[in-house]
Amino acid sequence: MPRGQVGGQTPTGGRIVTSGERLLEVRDVSLRFGGVRALSNVSFHVEAGELFSIIGPNGAGKTSMLNCISGRYRPTEGDVLYKGGSLLKRSINDRARLGIGRTFQNLALFGHMSVLDNILVGRHHRLKNNLFTGMAYWVGGARTEELAERRRVEEIIDFLEIQHVRGEPAGTLSYGLRKRVELARAMAIEPELILLDEPMAGMNLEEKEDIARYVVALNQEFGMTIVMIEHDMGVVMDLSDRVIVLDFGKVISAGTPDAVLADEHVKRAYLGEDDETLDALAAETGEPA
């Protein structure tokens, strides 16, 4: 569903109003690894239809936060709710079945398998977890089901423009293409919420522009709610509806890209790291640097 239709609302000033429904809610989450406090009392929510970004310096806790949502890590304290229900007792597979998909900072593809088969893995996961579809697949109409499945996968391949490598082993592809295949596999489970961990890391400008285009389309054309970690501040500020900033595991700022850019706490957190970028971006958006 296009973002403009979420909640039956219409675009406003280039940005589109989301439904107001809290799809995801992170409540007071803390996470410790022995003596390391990766997250301290982190709270935020993401509305259905939003493109929401988590930023922060290295080691700030961004991936740990995503892992608490996807189920890889269990918070030491606090709760993560999806559509109002706690996810804490849900397995990673359960969360995928509920409609939460993700990509990884370090690629997690099956290198020896073809691009098509990697995407079918995501699709199979979805089938396996849907009793009725699964039964239809195995008992009757298997051929029709299979054709429909293939068609869906082909649509994803077309969307991400990876037709030319569909038969290639994923491990032989360039880094940029592998990132795209990983996105394809995450799309194949047809998530309502997709968690993107640095989808543009290590890419050149052209590759970044491509991925940015796909991310916007996932959000606006496919109606997926997106939570994205990304280091490229220009991309984050251009694409996001709202942003939270983590530093040493704590939320130090939250709000629209403009508000976050103008926040002194954010400037201090990035001091010496990305200071010039922040100032340049603030100047571009007309905020005082």
Ligand SMILES: Nc1ncnc2c1ncn2[C@@H]1O[C@H](COP(=O)(O)OP(=O)(O)OP(=O)(O)O)[C@@H](O)[C@H]1O
């Ligand atoms: N499995 C783990 N075991 C021990 N410590 C961990 C583990 N995962 C993360 N940490 C620690 O938690 C803190 C936050 O790490 P995390 O990877 O979440 O940060 P990040 O903001 O994603 O960093 P980056 O931008 O460098 O990817 C760091 O101090 C890290 O060393």
